[in-house]
Amino acid sequence: MKKFKLLFLLFFVGILLVGCKESRPKNRLVVGATSVPHAEILKHVKPELKKQGIDLEIKVFNDYVLPNAALDAKELDANYYQHIPYMNKSNKDNGYHIVSAGKIHLEPLGLYSKRISDLSQLKDKATVLVSSSRADWGRVLSILAENNVLTLKPGTNIETASFKDIKDNPKKLKFKYSFDPKLMPELYKNNEGDLIAINSNFAVEAGLNPQKAVVLEPTDSPYANVVAVNRGHKDDKKIKALLKVLKKKETQDWILKKWHYAVLPVK
Numbered sequence: 235m236k237k238f239k240l241l242f243l244l245f246f247v248g249i250l251l252v253g254c255k256e257s258r259p260k261n262r263l264v265v266g267a268t269s270v271p272h273a274e275i276l277k278h279v280k281p282e283l284k285k286q287g288i289d290l291e292i293k294v295f296n297d298y299v300l301p302n303a304a305l306d307a308k309e310l311d312a313n314y315y316q317h318i319p320y321m322n323k324s325n326k327d328n329g330y331h332i333v334s335a336g337k338i339h340l341e342p343l344g345l346y347s348k349r350i351s352d353l354s355q356l357k358d359k360a361t362v363l364v365s366s367s368r369a370d371w372g373r374v375l376s377i378l379a380e381n382n383v384l385t386l387k388p389g390t391n392i393e394t395a396s397f398k399d400i401k402d403n404p405k406k407l408k409f410k411y412s413f414d415p416k417l418m419p420e421l422y423k424n425n426e427g428d429l430i431a432i433n434s435n436f437a438v439e440a441g442l443n444p445q446k447a448v449v450l451e452p453t454d455s456p457y458a459n460v461v462a463v464n465r466g467h468k469d470d471k472k473i474k475a476l477l478k479v480l481k482k483k484e485t486q487d488w489i490l491k492k493w494h495y496a497v498l499p500v501k
Contacts, residue, residue, distance in 0.1 A: 266313040344447030360428035
């Protein structure tokens, strides 16, 4: 009898939860985001969406795992915090079917130096310091390859590239990549390498101006942050409305002004 009562209670609670999900107002758009800059950008466009009859509800997450789990469980209509390489890995590891509805901004990785102001000034056997985060390796190699400093082996996938994928390294650059990402600005300040790769969020926290980097990652990088949705929902009207206000010139100008080019809008 106790077992029957427990099963009945669980069944009843399940019905209530389903009812709660279905009772979400049609004009509400629930988007998960990490706090900076994503949630702040969403808060900025919330009034504009309200004028269009869309009630934007922002759920702030403090980690990178839960937003995709919540989206897959349909607790969110979308999330805004990740780039496509991360999304692809999350799909592969968890069996999700999450897709990009559109690129919004890039938090560019930059190569900084106290020794040179242009990549053409790099000397033979110069030292390039990179963080231990594998996600940064392909980004650094891509920047150097696009600027004709080195070449990569044919077919190299930038998302998974390592320093073993270098084909030609005419300047015999020396790569060191055992550093915590947060320590990179300190290495720059101490002038410990010819080039130091620093993510813009850590650069800004350390008082560095990304505009003064020797070279910044281009905005067509695959590492641009996207609004992500479950497969089949990228053309939903509310999602399209969100993308439109995020890509408005006024919104993009506000982003540039607020974060001083540490966050670059993607057109």
